[in-house]
Amino acid sequence: MAAASPYDLVVSGGYIVTETAVERKDLGIVNGTVVDIAAGIDPAGAEVLDATGLTVMPGVIDAHVHFNEPGLGSWEGFRTGSAALAAGGGTCFLDMPLNGIPPTVTAEALRLKRDCAAGSAYTDYGFWGGLMPGHLQELPLLAEAGVIGFKAFMSSPGDDHKDAFRRSDDDTLREGMRIIAETGKVLALHAEHEPAVSRLTREALRRGETGAEAYTASRPVGAEVEAVETALRLAAESGCRLHFVHISSAAAAGRIREARRAGLDVTLETCPHYLCLTDKDLAAMGAVAKCAPPLRGAGEQAMLWSILREGWFDLLASDHSPCPPELKAGPDLFTAWGGISGVQSTLELMLDEGHLKRGIPLPQLARLLSGAPAERFGLAPAKGSIAPGCDADLALVDLGAGYTLQTSDLYQRHPNSPYVGRTFGCRVEKTLLRGRVVYSRGEGLLHHPAGLECSPVYPGAVNIRM
Template identity: 55%
Template sequence: MPKKRYDLVIQGGSVVLKESVAKVDIGISQGVIIAIEPALPIEEAELVYDATGLHVLPGMVDIHVHFNEPGLGQWEGFATGSAALAAGGCTTYVDMPLNGIPPTIHVSALEQKMSLAENTSYVDYGLWGGLVPGNLNQLSALASRGVVGFKAFMSDPGGEGADIFARADDMTLLEGMQEIASFGGILALHAESDEMITELSARKRFNNQTSSRDFAESRPVIAEVEAVSRALVFARETGCSLHFVHISSRKAVDLIHEAKLQGMNVTAETCPHYLCLTDKAMETIGAVAKCAPPLRSQSEQDAMWSAVQEGGIDVIASDHSPCPPSMKWSSDFFEIWGGISGAQSSVLLMLEEGHVKRGISLPQISNLLSYQPAARVGLDHRKGEISVGMDADLAIVNMNRGFVLTEEDLLYRHKQSPYIGRSFSCSIAATFCRGHLVYDLENGVSGTSVGTFVPRMIGGES
C-alpha cells in the first residue's frame, strides 16, 4: 500500500500565522510542515487532528528557563520541567547555565548537561553557555558545540560552594564581549548594579528591615537602568550583540530601544510575572512571588504593557526559576531563594492578559512568545513560526474553555506557583513537537520523550 502524503493533518483550526489568522489546514510529514492550504485532502493523511473551533499557534520558544541539571535535579530537571512546558504549549526551550553543578561554563559541563537531557526531554531544547571570570578561553569552544549564546550576571547570582556561577566584573564583561563579538555570538545579561544592590541590602539588614517591601526597595529601578546603560557602553565599544533578560522597568526598555534605533544589535526580554503581578503579590502571595529584579508597582506594570503594545519588548520568556519549598520559607525575605515557577502558564497568561483583556493581536502575541525568541537565538530556521519548511511545533488552544489553575494541574517537580488559584478563560487543548503529540488535555503528557537538541545556527550552518 503506497505511503500517504501526510503523516498528520491539523484540520479546521484558526491558524495564527506570522501576520494574520487564517482558517487553513496544516499538512505535516516527517515532523516538518509541508503544506498550508484552505482544505487539504484528509484521505492523504495517516492521522487527522480535528482543530475545528480551536486556535493553532506556533509552540512557544521559551529562551529562559532554569532546569538546574546536572547536580540540582531535585530543584527541577529536564523531565519534569519539559513536561510542564509541553502542558503549557511550549515546544522548545533554552536552559540557562547557572545553578547546575557544575555550571555550563566549560565544555565538559556542557557535555554532562547534554547527556542528561538526551532522551529525557518531552520537547526540543537549546542550551546557554555562561560568561564568568576566568572562562574566556572556553567561549569559542562552547559556541562551536552549539550553545545559543552566553549568560552573564552584573549582580551576584547567589549560591554556595566552590564551583558556582559567579558575577562578571567589568573587565570580564568587556573582554567577554570582545571575544563573543569575534565569532558572532550573543551575550544575555542580568542587568542590575551589584554595587547599588549590595549597599542598599546591607543598610536594610543592618536596621533589621527584612520584609518583602524592604527587599523590593533594595533593588530599585535605577539599579536596573544603571546596569543596562553601562552594558550598552561596553557593547558599543566591542560590537557585541546583547540580549537583556527579564527587564522590569519602562526606563530600561526605553534605553534599549533607543540603542536599537541607533543601530545596535540589542534586544529586550520581559517575563509574564512583570506583566501579570505587582509588588503587592509579594505581600499577599508571599515568597513564591519573589524574583530579581523584584516585581514592580502597578504604574510600572502599566508602562511595561504600553511598551509591549508599542514594540519596545522583543521577547517574552518565563525565567522559570524553581527551588525546593524549604528554600521559600524564612522570616527574612532577603534569605528566601528568588525565583518564580511559572513556565507552564506563560502562553495562557499572555493570551489572557494580552489578547483577551488588552486586545493585542494573536500574531503579535505569538511573535513575542515564539518567532522573535527563536530568531534572537538563531533557531528561526526551524522554530517559532507556522510556515512551510518549519518544524511542526504547534500549540492548540481552546479560547472558550476556561479553568482555575490548581496545584494538581502543575507538572513541576515542586508544585508551587504564584498563579495557583488564578482563573483563565482559555486552555491548552494539545501540544505537538515536530508532529508528535506530546500533550493533550484529556490524557496529559505523552509517555515518550521526543525532545532533541537544537543548536544555534551561525553563518548558515546548524
C-alpha cells in the same frame, strides 16, 4: 481507488496563527514538517487531528529557563521542566548555564549537561554557555561546541555554593564581550548594578527590615537602568551582540530602545510575571513571588503593557527558576530563593492577559513567544512559526475554556507557583512536537521524552561541534 494522501497528518479546522494573520485553515504535515496551509485539505487516508474551534499557535520557544542540571538532584531537572513546558504549549527551551553544579562555563560542563538532557526532554532544547570570571578562555570552545549564546550576571546570582555561577565585573564583561563578538554569538545579561543592590541590602538588614517592601526597595529601577547603560557602553566598544533578560522597567527598556536606534545589535525580553503580578502580590504571597529584579508597582506594570503593545520588547520568556519548597519558606525575603516557577503558564497568561483582556493581536503574541526567539537565537527557519518548511511544533488552545489553576495541574517537580488559584480564560488542549502529540489535556503527557537538541545557526557565527 482513492489516491493516497500526500500527508502523514492533517490538522483540520483550526484558526491558524501566523505572524501576519489568523485564518481558519488546515495544515498538511509530512515527517513532522508543515508542507501545506490551505482551506479544505483532503486528508485522503492521512491521520486527522480535529482542531475545530481551537486556535493553533506556534509552539512556545522559551529562551530563558533554569532546569538545574547537573548536580542538583532534588531540584527541577529536564524531565519535569520540559513536561511542564509541554503542558503549557511549549515545544523548545533554552537552558541557562546556572544553577547546575558545575555551571555551564566549560566544554566539559556542557557535555555533562547534554548527557543529562539526552532522552529526558519532552520538548526540543538548546543550551546557553556562561561568561564568568576565570573562564574566559572557555568561551571560544563553548561557541564551537554549539551553545546558543552566553549569559552573564551583573549582580550576584545569589547561590553561595563554592562552585556556583558568579557575577562578572566590568573588566570581565569588557574582555568577555570582545571574545564573544568574535564568535558572532549573543551575550544575554542579567542587568542590575551590584554596588547599589549590595548597599541597599545592607542598609535594610541593618534596620532589621526583611519583608517585601524592603526587598523591593533594595533593587530599584535605577539599579537596572545603571547596569543596562554600562553594558550598552561596553557593547558599543566591542561590537558584541546583546540580549537583556527579564527587563522589569520602562526606563531600562527605553535605554535599550535608544541604543538599538543608534545602531547597536541589541534585543530585550520581559517576563509574564512583570506583566501579571505586582509588588502587592509579593507582599501577599511571600517568597513564591520573589524574583530579581523584583516585581514592580501597578504603574510600572501598566507602562510595560503599553510599550509591549508598541513593540519595544522583542520577546517574552518565563525565567522559570524553581527550587525545593523549603528554600521558599519563611518571612525573610532576602534569604529566600529568588525565582518564579512559571514555565507551564507563560502561553495561557499571555493569551488571557494580553489577548483576551487587552486585545493584543494573536500574531503579535506569536511573534513574541515563538518567532522572535527562534530568529534571535539561531533556530529559524526550522522553528518559531507556522509556515511551509517549518517543524510542526504547535499549541492548540481553546480561547473560551476558562479554568482555575490547581497544584494538581502542574507538571513541574515542585508545584510552587504564584499562579495557583488564578483563573485563566483559555487553556492549552494539545501540544505537538514535530507533528507528534506530546501533551493532551485529559490524557496528560504522551509517549516517552523525544526532544532533540537544536543547533543554532547565526550568520557569521562559529557553529562547529566538538
